[in-house]
Amino acid sequence: MSDPRNETTLDHVLHEAGPALPAREHIADIAARLNELDDIAAATLVARLPHEQVIELLDHPEFDQSVRILEALPTGEAALLVAGMSADRAADLFAEMDQRAGARLMAALDPETRAAIKRLLTFPPDTAGSLMTTEFVSVPATWTVGQTLEHIRQVERTRETVYAIYVLDPSSGKLIKAVSLRRLITGAPDDPILSVAAAPDPITTGPLADREDVARLFSKYDLLAVPVVDDAGIVIGIVTVDDMIDAIIEESTEDVQKFGGMEALDEPYMEIGFLNMLRKRAGWLCILFVGEMFTASAMQHFEDELERAIVLTLFIPLIMSSGGNSGSQATSLIIRALALHEIKLGDWWRVALRELPSGLALGSILGALGIIRISAWQMLGLHDYGEHWMLIAATIGASLLAIVTFGSMLGSMLPFVLRRLGFDPASASAPFVATFIDVTGLVIYFSVALAILSGTLL
Amino acid sequence: MSDPRNETTLDHVLHEAGPALPAREHIADIAARLNELDDIAAATLVARLPHEQVIELLDHPEFDQSVRILEALPTGEAALLVAGMSADRAADLFAEMDQRAGARLMAALDPETRAAIKRLLTFPPDTAGSLMTTEFVSVPATWTVGQTLEHIRQVERTRETVYAIYVLDPSSGKLIKAVSLRRLITGAPDDPILSVAAAPDPITTGPLADREDVARLFSKYDLLAVPVVDDAGIVIGIVTVDDMIDAIIEESTEDVQKFGGMEALDEPYMEIGFLNMLRKRAGWLCILFVGEMFTASAMQHFEDELERAIVLTLFIPLIMSSGGNSGSQATSLIIRALALHEIKLGDWWRVALRELPSGLALGSILGALGIIRISAWQMLGLHDYGEHWMLIAATIGASLLAIVTFGSMLGSMLPFVLRRLGFDPASASAPFVATFIDVTGLVIYFSVALAILSGTLL
Numbered sequence: 001m002s003d004p005r006n007e008t009t010l011d012h013v014l015h016e017a018g019p020a021l022p023a024r025e026h027i028a029d030i031a032a033r034l035n036e037l038d039d040i041a042a043a044t045l046v047a048r049l050p051h052e053q054v055i056e057l058l059d060h061p062e063f064d065q066s067v068r069i070l071e072a073l074p075t076g077e078a079a080l081l082v083a084g085m086s087a088d089r090a091a092d093l094f095a096e097m098d099q100r101a102g103a104r105l106m107a108a109l110d111p112e113t114r115a116a117i118k119r120l121l122t123f124p125p126d127t128a129g130s131l132m133t134t135e136f137v138s139v140p141a142t143w144t145v146g147q148t149l150e151h152i153r154q155v156e157r158t159r160e161t162v163y164a165i166y167v168l169d170p171s172s173g174k175l176i177k178a179v180s181l182r183r184l185i186t187g188a189p190d191d192p193i194l195s196v197a198a199a200p201d202p203i204t205t206g207p208l209a210d211r212e213d214v215a216r217l218f219s220k221y222d223l224l225a226v227p228v229v230d231d232a233g234i235v236i237g238i239v240t241v242d243d244m245i246d247a248i249i250e251e252s253t254e255d256v257q258k259f260g261g262m263e264a265l266d267e268p269y270m271e272i273g274f275l276n277m278l279r280k281r282a283g284w285l286c287i288l289f290v291g292e293m294f295t296a297s298a299m300q301h302f303e304d305e306l307e308r309a310i311v312l313t314l315f316i317p318l319i320m321s322s323g324g325n326s327g328s329q330a331t332s333l334i335i336r337a338l339a340l341h342e343i344k345l346g347d348w349w350r351v352a353l354r355e356l357p358s359g360l361a362l363g364s365i366l367g368a369l370g371i372i373r374i375s376a377w378q379m380l381g382l383h384d385y386g387e388h389w390m391l392i393a394a395t396i397g398a399s400l401l402a403i404v405t406f407g408s409m410l411g412s413m414l415p416f417v418l419r420r421l422g423f424d425p426a427s428a429s430a431p432f433v434a435t436f437i438d439v440t441g442l443v444i445y446f447s448v449a450l451a452i453l454s455g456t457l458l
Numbered sequence: 459m460s461d462p463r464n465e466t467t468l469d470h471v472l473h474e475a476g477p478a479l480p481a482r483e484h485i486a487d488i489a490a491r492l493n494e495l496d497d498i499a500a501a502t503l504v505a506r507l508p509h510e511q512v513i514e515l516l517d518h519p520e521f522d523q524s525v526r527i528l529e530a531l532p533t534g535e536a537a538l539l540v541a542g543m544s545a546d547r548a549a550d551l552f553a554e555m556d557q558r559a560g561a562r563l564m565a566a567l568d569p570e571t572r573a574a575i576k577r578l579l580t581f582p583p584d585t586a587g588s589l590m591t592t593e594f595v596s597v598p599a600t601w602t603v604g605q606t607l608e609h610i611r612q613v614e615r616t617r618e619t620v621y622a623i624y625v626l627d628p629s630s631g632k633l634i635k636a637v638s639l640r641r642l643i644t645g646a647p648d649d650p651i652l653s654v655a656a657a658p659d660p661i662t663t664g665p666l667a668d669r670e671d672v673a674r675l676f677s678k679y680d681l682l683a684v685p686v687v688d689d690a691g692i693v694i695g696i697v698t699v700d701d702m703i704d705a706i707i708e709e710s711t712e713d714v715q716k717f718g719g720m721e722a723l724d725e726p727y728m729e730i731g732f733l734n735m736l737r738k739r740a741g742w743l744c745i746l747f748v749g750e751m752f753t754a755s756a757m758q759h760f761e762d763e764l765e766r767a768i769v770l771t772l773f774i775p776l777i778m779s780s781g782g783n784s785g786s787q788a789t790s791l792i793i794r795a796l797a798l799h800e801i802k803l804g805d806w807w808r809v810a811l812r813e814l815p816s817g818l819a820l821g822s823i824l825g826a827l828g829i830i831r832i833s834a835w836q837m838l839g840l841h842d843y844g845e846h847w848m849l850i851a852a853t854i855g856a857s858l859l860a861i862v863t864f865g866s867m868l869g870s871m872l873p874f875v876l877r878r879l880g881f882d883p884a885s886a887s888a889p890f891v892a893t894f895i896d897v898t899g900l901v902i903y904f905s906v907a908l909a910i911l912s913g914t915l916l
Contacts, residue, residue: 024657024659025658026658026679032678152640152643153643153644156640156643162640163621163639163640163682181621181640181643182610182614182619182620182621183614185607185610185611185614185639186611186614199482200483200484201482215703215707218703219700219707220490221484221486222486222700223700224682241703242676242677242680242681244703245676245677245699245702245706246677248710249677249706249798252706252710252794253794253798255710256713256714256790256793256794257790257791257794259714259717259790260717260786260787260789260791260888261783261786262787268795268800269791269792269794269795269800269801269809270801270812274812274816277816278816278819281816281820282819282820284787285783285784286823286824286827288780288783289776289783289827292775292776292779292780293776295775295779296772296773296775296776296831299772299774300841303772306768306771307768310761310764310765310768313757313764313771313774314754314758314761315754316757316774316775317753317754317774317775317896318750318751318753321746321750321889322746324892325743325746325889325893326739328718328719328887328888328889329718329719329739332715332717332718332719332720333715333718333720333727334727335714336714337726340711342726342728343727347728350728351727354728357732358732358735358736361736361740362736362739365740365743365744366743366744366747369744373751383758429786429888430717430718430719430786430887431783431786431787431888434782434892435779438775438779442775
């Protein structure tokens with residue numbers, strides 16, 4: 001125990017951190033370790049923390065037990081904690097809270113905090129309004145650099161960020177300019193605040209903007225915060241870059257899960273309840289299953305041909321999966337390009353003009369491979385496809401060419417269609433595209449077979 | 459023309475922005491508009507911009523023509539521009555540059571800039587070292603708040619961020635603490651710098667850390683910059699949050715494309731060359747095709763059974779795709795959970811214990827649907843599956859149960875296997891998993907059929 005830094009029990013850390021001393025450990029690490037304890041052990045430890053640190057913990061999105069702590073505490077005590085928290089995180093917790101406990105706690109809040117949280121709760125999830133916080137720094141355009149700096153020193157502790165300062169029209173309250181703290185400190189104290197403002201008009205967003213669009217603003221303009229302005233040009237909150245990173249990661253998780261052919265889980269894999277997970281997976285699985293039933297119908301339709309040329313069945317999985325794979329590639333490309341706004345809805349024909357030659361080229365490659373496979377097996381004596389093996393090889397080759405081309409086209413167009421219909425293009429999952437292509441692919445395959453093999457095998 | 463803000467031609471904007479005046483328009487918007495012009499028009503406009511703005515443009519990652527401008531300019535002029543740029547961006551441009559032009563330009567740089575860029579170029583792509591910049595603020599621990607602020611005022615223009623200030627041991631140069639600018643300005647000028655430092659030790663990363671791991675640091679600790687330290691504890695650079703956001707978005711794009719069953723494009727869909735795109739798609743498509751050929755081999759193996767019970771072929775696509783879909787769901791869940799470090803490599807058995815009941819439950823649901831489908835069609839007279847239709851229904855139901863369970867297990871375990879073998883788990887794409895399951899699924903299906911139908915149909 002000669003070096004206290006080697007001592008890593010939580011108990012020790014919390015002990016050392018008396019009310020006057022800030023913790024040696026980062027709040028994110030304390031949160032992570034509390035998450036691993038059972039409820040009672042965690043509550044006991046939290047109860048011993050100073051007020052300021054409890055607020056920091058509750059403010060931390062990765063701390064799992066914030067809602068339960070607020071519900072368990074006496075209402076007055078909980079209200080004081082909420083008043084100290086950032087408004088956006090508090091709103092998130094209210095959204096998760098048991099309705100009656102939430103209403104009781106809401107009633108106990110001071111009017112200002114209550115109003116801020118209630119307002120945040122009115123914005124739909126995944127919008128700028130639901131991500132924003134109301135704790136930002138704004139000053140009238142008549143102030144000087146010195147006045148602004150002095151103001152920031154006073155409010156620093158209660159603001160989510162002070163790196164962006166919003167300069168408002170003193171009469172209308174409208175946003176005029178943004179000042180960064182780094183530029184502010186280079187100004188002389190008596191300079192007017194506008195002398196250190198960035199020349200371009202501030203980048204802003206509306207409260208109903210989708211979080212994906214807000215993310216693009218951060219990425220394009222290298223921002224630390226984006227002000228959210230209402231229709232009248234008044235700043236009603238800001239989205240900060242740390243919340244944005246969390247939102248981007250969450251959005252990616254949802255997209256990957258949707259693309260895997262299921263509803264987004266919204267919770268970590270190891271934490272979501274079994275039935276809840278089942279529900280999110282079974283829905284799409286059943287829809288896809290019902291869609292895929294049409295393959296059985298298509299096969300029934302061609303049952304006579306199948307009986308006459310059983311050899312055709314051997315290649316059904318190979319051909320269908322090739323169409324599905326090329327479709328899955330095209331879909332993943334287009335979903336992502338749409339999400340990043342590399343392409344717009346109106347670009348569908350330009351994409352089609354790219355995918356048609358791509359599909360033809362990829363289909364030719366796979367078609368050639370298919371023909372080589374059949375010829376090789378036949379000539380090496382590995383399998384006997386009968387006297388018409390060359391026609392069969394031609395059927396497989398031509399079918400692959402047609403189905404891979406069709407798969408590339410369908411896979412690339414489906415995200416456009418979904419977006420046009422108002423759905424999330426990411427719903428065009430790999431399994432969804434594959435199902436589409438399986439059904440049509442069978443019809444293409446048998447039609448090609450009929451055209452080539454009519455009079456010989458069929 | 460009464461309101462100049464309505465005037466939006468680039469020409470006008472650039473005209474208005476004389477050397478003494480900063481531009482009214484954000485540099486990102488100027489870059490976007492220059493990107494849409496042809497080479498000569500863009501070059502003409504850039505030539506008329508003041509030096510400072512050309513540097514800003516070159517520094518902007520979304521400006522497409524930086525490399526070509528540096529290659530086209532007289533070497534001395536280009537070297538001056540590079541010296542003004544951020545080192546990390548300059549290194550990125552050197553990596554893209556024609557080798558001879560790059561060597562010539564490198565030789566013309568001042569020794570300090572050259573050394574910084576050369577060092578950055580030694581780090582592998584997608585590591586903290588390749589993302590970091592060397593322009594950060596550090597001060598010795600003996601300084602006061604006032605000294606530090608004065609220093610920042612002087613170097614502000616040349617630093618990528620001044621919001622994180624790194625406090626070094628004055629003798630060893632090792633990193634001791636980090637100070638945020640917001641805390642710094644709350645200190646009195648004569649206070650020692652360490653009095654405003656954050657209590658926890660600074661969060662750091664090594665130069666070879668993967669960008670995904672660095673991203674998790676930003677997300678967990680809500681950072682604006684992470685210092686990159688070498689083995690000796692010396693800060694060799696910092697990764698800033700704006701570069702991190704770009705890296706996170708790029709990483710997501712790569713993951714989506716890999717999961718769609720192809721190599722990551724590394725370029726926007728509409729900009730990548732046709733042959734380049736073909737290469738990135740054809741590789742995996744051919745591998746999957748060869749893998750899927752085993753379905754044909756499996757079918758050949760069961761050709762006798764197929765001929766005796768052609769009715770079995772009708773359900774092959776339905777059964778195989780159900781296995782693929784359940785596998786794709788499980789894979790997307792696990793890939794994402796691994797990427798977010800929600801689960802670790804050693805958690806594979808806990809995942810297996812979750813996926814086994816999930817797979818059984820999902821398989822039961824689909825199996826029941828399959829039995830209902832066959833019974834309904836038989837009883838409604840839509841199709842005649844023969845006298846043994848109940849046994850066929852049982853075969854389909856049992857096969858679905860087995861294959862969906864198998865698909866969930868295989869789909870969830872494959873990312874673990876890939877990571878264990880040193881591959882990116884995201885390579886367990888939906889098509890890859892489906893191919894695996896198609897081959898084994900056929901064997902399961904025919905084995906179940908033999909067990910149930912032996913003595914009747916088979």
